[in-house]
Amino acid sequence: MNVDHRVIALIDMDCFYVQVEQRLQPEFLGKPCGVAQYYTWKGGGLIAVNYEARDFGVKRGMRGEQAKELCPDFHVFHVQEVNGKANLTRYRDASADVFRVLNANYKLVEKASIDEAYVDLTEDIQRLKESPLKLTIDDFPSTHLAGFTTKTNDERIEIVNKWLKDCESDDEKRNYDLVLGAYLVEKIRKKVKEETGFFCSAGIARNKILAKLCCGFNKPRKQTILTHSDIDHVFDNTPVQKIQGLGGKAGDRVMELFKVDNMGQLRKYSLDALQASLGESNGCWLYNLVRGIETTPVSSRNLYKSISASKNFPGKTSLDTTEKVRSWCQNLAEEVFNRLEKDRAENKRRAKLLTVTCTSATNETIARSCPINEYSIDRFANDAYRILKQFNKSPSTSNIYSPAITNLGIGAGKFLDSVNSRSIADLFSKQTNKSEQIISTENTINWQEEDEDEDNEQEETITEKPPSPPVISPVKGDFFRKFQKNDEQMKTPAKIETKPSSSSSITSFFSRYTTNENSCNSIPEQSDDRYITCTKCNKPILAWDMPEHEDFHYARELQKEENKNTFQPATIIKPTKPMKRKNEKQQNDNHTLDAFINKKPKNQ
DNA sequence: CATTTTTTCCCT
DNA sequence: AGGGAAAAA
Numbered sequence: 001m002n003v004d005h006r007v008i009a010l011i012d013m014d015c016f017y018v019q020v021e022q023r024l025q026p027e028f029l030g031k032p033c034g035v036a037q038y039y040t041w042k043g044g045g046l047i048a049v050n051y052e053a054r055d056f057g058v059k060r061g062m063r064g065e066q067a068k069e070l071c072p073d074f075h076v077f078h079v080q081e082v083n084g085k086a087n088l089t090r091y092r093d094a095s096a097d098v099f100r101v102l103n104a105n106y107k108l109v110e111k112a113s114i115d116e117a118y119v120d121l122t123e124d125i126q127r128l129k130e131s132p133l134k135l136t137i138d139d140f141p142s143t144h145l146a147g148f149t150t151k152t153n154d155e156r157i158e159i160v161n162k163w164l165k166d167c168e169s170d171d172e173k174r175n176y177d178l179v180l181g182a183y184l185v186e187k188i189r190k191k192v193k194e195e196t197g198f199f200c201s202a203g204i205a206r207n208k209i210l211a212k213l214c215c216g217f218n219k220p221r222k223q224t225i226l227t228h229s230d231i232d233h234v235f236d237n238t239p240v241q242k243i244q245g246l247g248g249k250a251g252d253r254v255m256e257l258f259k260v261d262n263m264g265q266l267r268k269y270s271l272d273a274l275q276a277s278l279g280e281s282n283g284c285w286l287y288n289l290v291r292g293i294e295t296t297p298v299s300s301r302n303l304y305k306s307i308s309a310s311k312n313f314p315g316k317t318s319l320d321t322t323e324k325v326r327s328w329c330q331n332l333a334e335e336v337f338n339r340l341e342k343d344r345a346e347n348k349r350r351a352k353l354l355t356v357t358c359t360s361a362t363n364e365t366i367a368r369s370c371p372i373n374e375y376s377i378d379r380f381a382n383d384a385y386r387i388l389k390q391f392n393k394s395p396s397t398s399n400i401y402s403p404a405i406t407n408l409g410i411g412a413g414k415f416l417d418s419v420n421s422r423s424i425a426d427l428f429s430k431q432t433n434k435s436e437q438i439i440s441t442e443n444t445i446n447w448q449e450e451d452e453d454e455d456n457e458q459e460e461t462i463t464e465k466p467p468s469p470p471v472i473s474p475v476k477g478d479f480f481r482k483f484q485k486n487d488e489q490m491k492t493p494a495k496i497e498t499k500p501s502s503s504s505s506i507t508s509f510f511s512r513y514t515t516n517e518n519s520c521n522s523i524p525e526q527s528d529d530r531y532i533t534c535t536k537c538n539k540p541i542l543a544w545d546m547p548e549h550e551d552f553h554y555a556r557e558l559q560k561e562e563n564k565n566t567f568q569p570a571t572i573i574k575p576t577k578p579m580k581r582k583n584e585k586q587q588n589d590n591h592t593l594d595a596f597i598n599k600k601p602k603n604q
Numbered sequence: 605c606a607t608t609t610t611t612t613c614c615c616t
Numbered sequence: 617a618g619g620g621a622a623a624a625a
Contacts, residue, residue, distance in 0.1 A: 017625055035625075037608055045607040047625045060625070061607050079609095086609065091625075113611075113624050248622055306611065315605020355618095367618055409609090 004293055006122045007181035010203045010211040011189070013098065014220035016115035017048035020094040021077035023197045032056060033075045036064045037086040043068065044078060051220050083331040085311050089339075097196045099302060105188055110298045118208055119188075120298035125180045135183055137161050142189075143182050146205075146214040146226035147233045163227075175227050178204060182225050189223065207294040212244050231292040236264035243289070254278075254286070266290045303347055303415075309335040310357065310409025318361055318404035322392065325401050325408070326385055332410040333380035340375060340412055348419060350375070351412035356384045358391070359407035366391065372412060384410050 013019065017035040022028050032053035036044030043064025056071035064076045079086045095114045102109045108120035137157055145163055150156040167175045181204045189200055202223040203215030214226040214234070226234060239262055241251045257277050260266055266274075267290050275283030288294060309332045319325045344350055350372070357367040368387045373379070388408075394400040 013625095015625080041606060047608070049625095063607085088609070088625090115625070245622075250621080304611075308610065310609060312606080312608060314607095317605080357618095365619070369617070406605095407608095411611095 004206045004295065005177070006120060006206055007125055007177050008205060008208055008211045008298060009119045009121055009181065009185045010112070010208065010215045011102070011117045011119065011185070011192075011200050012202065012215050012219075013115035013198055013200045015048050015050045016094075016198070017079075017091050018050040018077070019198050020091050022050075023094070025077075028075055028077075031075055032058070032071050032073055033077060034058060034064070034067060035077045035079060037079045038081075039064060039076075039078055042066070043076065046076075047079075082335065085309070085331060085335070087335065094196070094198075098192060098198060098200075101192050101195050102188070103302065105191065108298050108300050109302065110300060111302050118211065118298045119185075121181045121184055121204075122177075124184060125177045128180050128184070129177075135164070135179065137164065139183050140164075140186060142222045143186065144218040144222055144224045145230070146217050146224050147230040175229075178206075178225055178227055182223065185223055206292065208296050208298065209244055209289060209294045210292065213238065213242060216242075228292055232264065232267075235267075235290065236262060238263045240266075263290060303349075304343070305415070306355075306411050306413035307336060307339050307343060307351065308355075308409055308411025309339075310407060310411075312407050313404075314406060318406045319408065320401055320404035322389075322399050322401050325388055325392075325405060326381075328408055329381040329384040329388070329410070330377070332408065333384060334377050336410050336412055337375065337377045337380055344375070344418075349415045349417045351415050353412065353414035354380060354383055355411045355413065356387045357407070357409040357411070358388060358405050360391075360403040361406055362403045363406075365407075380410060380412075 018033050021035055022033065030052065032050065032055075034046045034049040034053055036046050038044045041063075043066075046058070046060055046062050046064065046067060049058050049060055049062075049067075053067065053071055053074055056074070058067045058070050058074060067074045067076070079088065080090060081087060091114060098115070099109070099111060099117065102117055102119065106119050106121070106124065108123075110118040112118055137160060140160055143160055144150065144156060145159055148159050150159055163175075164179065167173065167179050170176070185202045185204055189202060193199055199221045201215055201219045201221060203211040203213065203217070203226065204223060205211040205214055205226040206228065210226050210231070214224040217224040240255050240260065241247050243251070243263065246254060254266075255261055258266060258269060266286065269287075271283065271287045273283075274287050277283070278286060285294070311328070311332070313319050313328075319328060340351055352372050353369050354372045355367055355369040357365065359365045368390075370383050370387065388401075388405075392401050394402045
């Protein structure tokens with residue numbers, strides 16, 4: 001029962017941003033609409049278009065003005081602007097409305113994007129089986145079967161009815177849990193509509209990739225089931241790029257390498273053939289997928305791992321003075337701060353790492369990080385600006401910033417629960433009594449001191465609930481993310497491209513840019529108080545990595561403990577990796593991939 | 605000059 | 617840590 005007897009749904013809100021705006025202004029329901037960011041440049045760029053407008057050929061990415069030409073009745077909603085920057089808060093809040101409903105009804109919900117959720121229904125279906133119920137076509141008002149195109153509702157009913165009959169008479173009842181899954185999804189979608197006002201579509205299948213794929217087959221306001229027996233037929237008509245993870249360069253490479261354009265054509269390739277070109281992990285993943293097998297679990301995570309704000313400054317609008325850069329640091333810092341504060345209140349956690357990203361007019365992107373010691377707009381803005389100063393090539397006497405910045409972003413991540421994970425770990429580990437030296441340095445992550453009163457309470461209650469066991473992920477379905485291009489024959493001479501040599505990388509790297517203003521106080525030299533010595537392994541660990549590092553030790557201990565008692569039956573995973581032992585796996589992968597990448601000749 | 609703004613995950 | 621791919625509205 002481990003193989004793939006799960007039932008997974010992918011729920012996707014229909015043209016979500018448009019629905020959010022229409023909920024606020026219902027008079028636009030039923031009319032062709034879209035949501036655009038900004039408006040001065042050709043009426044803004046559309047990031048969402050509803051189905052009424054799509055009938056006129058309006059597409060995402062178009063300009064508001066262009067949409068008007070195609071569809072004179074088209075209405076453009078504009079994303080809220082704060083300090084001259086698009087602000088997506090309204091949609092994040094609406095997203096939270098949706099997830100409140102999903103989470104209230106199901107335990108295993110994974111937020112896949114602002115408007116998409118995976119739900120693992122397997123257990124709910126088992127429960128449902130205990131009290132049998134008689135389902136009729138009326139329980140499936142918006143359900144379709146993948147692989148069958150129906151023009152009319154009567155046709156749809158005929159198909160679905162036949163399928164329901166088949167499932168009942170099927171002795172093994174292999175498909176019956178998909179029936180129940182579709183039934184549950186009809187119900188949850190109705191509930192979402194009732195409680196949020198939003199319509200959605202859904203796909204129901206035995207794994208995430210298939211659920212995601214078939215969700216797109218009937219939209220909007222419909223759901224589609226993909227049964228095991230229909231997979232071959234569906235894959236014969238599924239372009240490679242339609243598969244999640246293969247929509248970009250990876251998919252192009254697969255098509256080129258194996259001379260295929262749809263998924264079905266990949267069936268004729270052996271596991272070895274796929275692995276030879278794609279590596280052990282990717283080859284295995286694809287081999288199984290083509291046969292309808294994919295084991296990536298639905299993880300129950302609702303919270304963002306990072307919060308960021310960024311803005312493009314294209315062409316003439318690029319940030320070419322220190323004042324502009326300073327000022328936008330302030331604006332972005334303000335947005336990040338506001339969202340971070342809200343997140344702290346709601347989720348009792350704090351971000352520990354601030355990351356500044358910027359793209360220069362030379363089209364080079366850099367990202368640099370520094371620890372967050374204190375939540376404040378000015379701290380974020382100052383830290384960001386101090387980092388950016390390092391990359392300004394103009395003399396400090398000038399107010400010119402060069403090369404000018406065409407994209408600037410500030411983000412925060414590495415969240416740490418205010419209910420400190422370290423104290424939890426300590427409570428459960430053997431030597432409880434020496435946790436004090438972990439956070440002792442002044443310059444490290446001492447935000448705790450401000451919150452002492454509330455922390456005291458929390459520590460008491462901790463003993464009550466044991467920490468959720470570390471999820472040791474099984475053969476995590478890997479995607480194809482290992483393809484890069486190296487075709488920078490461009491005229492842009494690769495600047496100072498003297499790789500930050502392997503040695504003292506950070507120091508040497510910055511030293512190249514500190515011609516003026518070497519008073520970069522918050523990014524200290526190598527007399528590093530950013531490092532803390534781990535008491536468990538005696539290795540120097542970056543301060544902001546310490547909590548994770550601690551978790552690592554903790555998880556390891558737990559695992560040791562568990563291995564004493566239970567024996568792990570080696571992951572039962574299907575007909576996967578036969579030969580190929582662990583012996584040179586790494587070398588093998590790298591080798592084939594390198595050859596693979598370098599081989600690519602045509603790339604204009 | 606111009607889809608833009610996010611977010612996550614993988615590779616090195 | 618930092619760069620980049622992929623995906624979504």
